[in-house]
Structures are given as structure tokens and as C-alpha cells.
Amino acid sequence: MTTSYESVDQNKFGFEKFEHFFRETDVDGSGYIDQDELIEKLIKCGFKGSVDSMKRMFATADTSGDGQISFHEFMVAMGFKLSPKHKGDMMRFVFSEYDTHGNRKIHISQLEKIFKEFEKHFVRGEIRRMRELAEKMKDSAGFVDYEEYLKQIQIQQGIIKMEQLKPKPKKPEEPVVEKVSATTVTSTFTAPPPKMYNGPKMVQLTYKLHYRVPRGSDDKLAILGDIPELGKWNPADAVIGTESPIGSGWWSVIMEVPAETPFEWKWVVIPKSKCHIVRWEIEYGGPNRTAYSGDRNQIITHTHIPWQDWTKY
16 A cells, blocks of 8 residues: 555654554544544645545555554555564553553453454464463452563563663652760661641542534533542533533543542533433443542543443443
């Protein structure tokens, strides 16, 4: 397909630029580009070809024939073959998207969704060995340190290459104070740490998604959950999202929830009056989403948590 993209200057656009193009084109954050998304993006970028030529580009890149272009398919179409380093970068990126606590740990229950995203980048045997390794490395609470996990995949399978993360800078040590007693016996001690803030143990969460409400409607995207801060499933107390820019379909909901608290929640469509629910995601008995708020006084942003329909379950 490289001949179909002769207008793209590959000397100017390296791997990172193509990756950025893919993320921008994937407006719903699904991890795949559909035909409409690609055509819309190419037109915005000034592509002069016909719609039919763009459709042919899409069909050529969609080597799996599933009507979607994965990141791997896109990069191959751009003339790239995913190197072990690029695969490692891709895996780290995906894990970081699922890392809701920011502590570089993923629960074993989340891995099946993640492995689904990896299926187009690795063969079945590689995925199977990844699953087996994750089972061996999970801790007593079911969490896997994904940085150590990626390192072990590199060592044991050699199918990825990871760059060493820079360690976080250490906090300066407290000053050592010399204390002299009446008998002139000298000893040293470390000054006590400063008092911790004793305010409310809250965590600020920002959830985002792309969802278009009908034109002319006053409906809004919101979040309902099983804790008081998320309305306890009462639409009158739902946490309403903000669409920015207006009409774009990009919504974000900012919530403050108690720290170290598990909770269940769902996206909902709700009218301005908040008198009822227009639409639930994962309806008809489908499972609620589950989350854990994390340590207090954090600000955590979750990007692109897409709407899910119950038919997937």
C-alpha cells in the first residue's frame, strides 16, 4: 500500500508522527480506525484523491478484512514493520491506558481485554506464553507489575525490546541534627517528617469518551454509580459531563470520590432536567463497570473510556 501514500513524506514523518496521526484519526478511542474516520481525517489533511481512492486505501490496509484498521495494519501500510522496540512501546502504552491507579500495576482480570488488543501484533503462541507468564507473576491480590512483566517478556521470549524507564527523582533527605548531651556524648538523629495533610481523603477522577447525542437535544452524557458521590443510581444526582467543543461529541466528567474505595458505575444519557435516564450503557442486565479510586489527594485522568453496549456480553 505504500504507493497509495506517496503524498506522505516519510522522511519528515517518523514512527512517532504516524502514531500520532493514527491516534488523532481514531476519534472514538477504540484502538481501530474505521473507513469513515480515515476518510474524514484525510479530507481534513487536504488529501486531493477521490472518495473511491480513499476507500481503496482503506481496503488495502485492512489486511484482516474485519472492516477496521488496527495500529499494526496502519503502520505496515505506512511502510513500517513493527520492530521489537515498537512492539514494546505499544505494549507499554496500552498497559498505561489501563493503569487506573498510576502505580504501574494491572489486575489479572483486565489482561484478557488487553490481550485482545495484542492479537493483531503477536501470534497465538506468543499470546499464550504471555498469559502463562502473567499468571505466574501476579501477586496475592491478583495484580501484575507490568514494567517487570514487560521486562520478563523481553528476557524470556525476545519478541519485544524495552527501554529502561528513568527512575523518579528521590526526595531530599531530612537534615541530620547533632545533639550534644550534658556529658558531651554526641549522637545523631533524623528530623521527623512533616505533618501530613489531614483534609478529606478524596481523589479527583476525570473520565472521557466520544459520544454524539441527537442534534437539537438537551441530552447530556453523565455518570451514575453505587456511591453517594456518583448519585447512588439516582438520575437526579448524576454527575453531568461537559462537551468541549460543543457539538464535537467529546465529553469529560470530573468527579471527586472517597480515596481507597471500590465502586461500580455506568455511562448514561440524561436530559438537562435530570428527571430520568434516556439511555444506559450495557443495558438489560449487563454488568456494571468496576473501579477503585486509589490513594487520597491524587488527580487521575482516564482518557477514552468508550461507551459499551450489552450485546458485547
